[in-house]
Amino acid sequence: MTEITAPLSDRSVSFHTSDAAEKRLRARYAAEKRFKAYGVIAIAFAVSMLAILLFTLFRTGISAFWQTEMQLEVTFDAAVVDPKGTGNPADWDRGAFQGLANEALYKAFPEVTGRTDRRELRGLLSPVAGAFLVNYALENPAVVGQTVKVWLPTSDGINQIAKGNIDRTLPESNRPVNDTQLGYLDRMESQGAIRTAFNSTFFSASDSNYPELAGILGATVGTLLTMVVTILLSLPISVAAAVYLEEFAPKNRLTELIEVNINNLAAVPSIVFGLLGLAMFLNFFGMPRSSPLVGGMVLALLVLPTIIIASRAALKAVPPSIREAALGMGASKLQTVMHHVLPLAMPGIMTGTIIAMAHALGETAPLLMIGMNAFVTAPPTGFLDSSSALPVQVYIWADKPERGFVELTSAAILVLLTFLVAMNATAIYFRKKFERRW
Known part of the structure; x- marks a missing residue:
């Protein structure tokens, strides 16, 4: 019996066009x-x-960028403001300015005379309104001895009610402002003595126990000083280590061990670096606690592995032909690296550095371990002064019970995110601008 088979071409077509x-x-x-x-x-x-x-x-x-203010006629009694009569602002009794603010409030509500009623009335005004009066008098020394209308911040409760963050229809026991104070507020609003103005204090002041007086200036300055120390320490060391490991180090077990440890350090939790800084910089060397110098040194240790890895990757991306051409022209190994390889790898190195710095900018745990969560009411003037940082400031405010600090926390996070986005955008710009395609 003869077996009949289809031609190869027919079997191929059948295989590829079958139902299966x-x-x-x-x-x-x-x-x-x-x-x-x-x-x-x-x-x-x-x-x-x-x-x-x-x-x-x-x-x-968004509401943190606005502050509810109340207009009052304040009498700057010279006998109260300047009891020594010297006319020198340095001799003013600054503690008396809060009393001037309270007297102006009593004048606006002359029918309120009882002690309890006046205490409720004072609940409309910020308990630190006197500090704003001091600043106003320092900017306008001629007001001493005169009566002028001044816009002063309201209390946190009134501020939140006016901005709609707290529902005024809630039961009286569930809101920080009682019905009597709401009546006072409505009366001031009907007279045009209530307004919502830009909260410049948020950018021009440092930390405070009062939301209406708290700002991010001190934390921002502390962050900038800390980042300066971090970049000055981490960048040269990281680039030098990457160049040596990639271009000069012999390939043996020791260098392999170093490379493995660098990769492992990049994955170590950040709080471990904080413990290292606490043990070494503070306890052993006795360096100043809560200072940007120590914070920058700790963050430099944190970002060193990241920058080294990024720098090595940038050096590897440079084609071997560049090295071979330089060596063929008689350049030494060091000249080849410094004059040809490193400049071509610099855009990638800078990109990795900026990303690492953005990572350091958002770190909180290492800074908490070295005490940068201290209550600092003035911006640092140097690298050794006590300071805070933006992520730590967010942590501190998030733990406060007042409703005003809730919006301040979110606003500070928005500012921090703005810095992070700006740094990442800068990294993308440098990568696109100086990128070489081989």
Whole structure:
């Protein structure tokens, strides 16, 4: 019996066009579509979570950039403000200015005379309104001895009610402002003596126990000083280590061990570096606690592995032909690296450095371990002064019970995110501008 077989060409066409082949092809296409759908869903989920976070922060923190103020006729009695009569602002009794603010409030409500009633009336005005009066008098010394209208900050409760952060229709026991104080507020509003103004104090003041007096200036200055120390220490050491390991170090077990440890250090929790800084810099060397110098040194240790890894990757990206051409022209190994390889790798090194600094900018745990959560009411003037930092300031405010600190916390996070976005945008700009395609 003779077996009849189809030609090879016919069998090939039959194999690829059979129902089984089409089924396999449809399965592959379906799997590809599912994979793409999973990727789109993952990206959409991540973007939606980020959008929810930003929306929540913006909705909560935007009101922190505004402060409710009350206009009062303040009499700057010279006998009270300047009891020595010298006319020198340095001799003023600054503790008396709060009393001037309270007297102006009593004058606006002359019918309120009882001790308890006046205590409730004072609840409309910030308990630190006297500090704003002092600043106003320092800017306008001629007001001493005169009666002028001044806009003063309201208390935190009134501020939150006026901005709508607290529902005034809640039961009296559930809000910080009682019905009597709401009546006083409505009366002042009807007279045009209540307004919402830009809260410049948020940017020009440091930390305070009162939300209306608290700001981020001290934390911002402390952060900048800390970042200066971090970049000055980490960048030269990291680049030098990367150049040596990549270009000069012999390939043996010792260098392999060093490389493994550098990679492992990049994954160590940040609080471990804080413990190291506490044990070494503070306890052993006795350096000043809460200072930007110590904070910068700790953060420099934190970002060293990251910058070294990024620098080595940038050096590896330089084509070997560059090295070979330089050596062929008679350049030494050091000249080849310093004059040719390193300049070409610098954009990648700077990109990695900026990203590492952005990482350091958002760190809190190491700074808490070295005491940078101290209550500092003035910006630091040097690297050895006690200071705070923006992420630590966020941590401190988030732990405060007053409603005003809730919006201040969100506003400080928005400022911190702005710095982070700016630093990452700078890294992208440098990468795009100086990127070389080989």
